[in-house]
Amino acid sequence: MHVFLTGATGLVGGALAGALLDAGHRVTALVRGDGRDVLDMDGRDRIGETTALSGDVSEQGFGMAAPPTDIDLLIHCAATVDFAASNTVHEAVNIGGTAHAIALAQGWGCPLLHVSTAYVCGRADGVIGEARADPQASFTNGYEASKARAEILVEAARADGLVAVIARPAIIVGRLSDGAIARIDGFHHLFRLFGSPLLGDVPAVPQAAFAIVPICHVVAGLMALVGDMAAFDGARVHLVGAEPFAMADMLRIVADYPGTVPARMIAPAAYDPAVLDRRTGMVHRRIGPQFFDYFLRSPRFAGDSLQRIAGMDAPIIDEAAFRRMIDHCVKVGFLDWR
Known part of the structure; x- marks a missing residue:
């Protein structure tokens, strides 16, 4: 399968790129600027194994000079995770970038896997299910608010016929087995x-x-979605630990x-x-x-989509x-x- 991946130079995107390559998929990665790397979970730079295209998610068509034409799946990982970024930045990157990803997926006639965050719930507390995001909720910061608004765009596109899945990782920490993480941030x-x-x-x-989740579970969950987008179509999938x-x-x-x-x-x-x-x-x-x-x-992020469809339990x-x-x-x- 030919996968178009945004955010490949970030934590989740890099780890996912490595998993996709290891599974035999062909990966075209959108990168912004020169001298970037795509680090998998072992910290290896895999950019040489991808087709790297220069672009910017905040621009229509991602600003690509020559967009590919044979894409089977678009995975949109790119986002600014800076809580202190201005509303203008969140609007351009997190919301505008999602709109541009949707337009490309529609033009290519391929499914869209949108990587969001479990914290689209905003200031909600207690048990939180895999429900539709509420862009009018009370949010802690512009990041949460922008990701909730981006999800609404995906929901609308799916109502218009786009096959789409929303993945919601919690706070990402190191690998369960050894604590390793390729990019330390957030x-x-x-x-x-x-x-x-x-x-x-x-x-x-x-x-x-804190709802923390190991990077290995996030990647395994995303790979499960990649493997059966039809079964997960319309799902909002929490990628979280068993307990906060x-x-x-x-x-x-x-x-x-x-x-x-x-x-x-x-x-x-x-x-x-x-x-x-x-x-x-x-x-x-x-x-x-x-x-x-x-x-x-x-x-406490609840939901059984991943277990019910892919048989994957949340890690302890x-x-x-x-x-x-x-x-x-x-x-x-x-x-x-x-």
């Missing part, structure tokens, strides 16, 4: 602060938890590592940014609007697995609390 930067004296007291509810991981347990585990000064969870009503020292106050002003809202919830991320993820980040020099 959640990991927040996690690094969990062991730093720069974070100090943060407003959090006792039950706060408690913030209190994360901080307890971090405390076992040399050099850490773990953050402390305090009741939101007791949090007073006015009493923070200058450096901690600066950190809180920078990351608070983007992340503190996640310290107030414990979403226990303490040993979480420690392997930390150990990998320490090994590669990302986490250095000494």
Whole structure:
């Protein structure tokens, strides 16, 4: 099968490109700029095994000078995951990029696999099913809001006859077996602060938890969708761990590592940014609007699409697995609390 893949130079796209190539698929990867790499789950650069086309998802037709014509499946992974990006950027990349992907899939007459996020639920808490996204919901940041609006575009295109599937990964962390991850970004930067004296007291509810999922499960789930798009047509598929991981347990585990000064969870009503020292106050002003809202919830993403159609269960991320993820980040020099 000939797969057209956007976002191949990102975390999910690179790992998926490697899996597609290993499965014998032909991959055309859209890349923006020169000198980019496509890293699989083992950190190997696979760009030489793809047909790399220069383009930009924010442009109509992805700005490709010579679009391919024999595509069997379009997988749209490209997005800006910067919570602090402007609404203009989110509109152009996450929403506009999805609109352009839909138009290309329609023109090629091929199915569309759209990679979204489980957090299109916004500030919802408790058990969250694989329901249609609500673009009018309350969102923590522009990233969540833009991904919800992008999903609505996909839903509309499917109503017009496009075969389409929406995949919703949770917060992506390292591989279950050894904690390895090819690109350290997003959640990991927040996690690094969990062991730093720069974070100090943060407003959090006792039950706060993060819906994390190993990159290996995300890729395996996406490959299951690739293998049977007809069966999954119209599905919104959560790619998540079996249970969210408690913030209190994360901080307890971090405390076992040399050099850490773990953050402390305090009741939101007791949090007073006015009493923070200058450096901690600066950190809180920078990351608070983007992340503190996640310290107030414990979403549990439910749904049986992946198990029912592909027989795949959500992985259990226990303490040993979480420690392997930390150990990998320490090994590669990302986490250095000494």
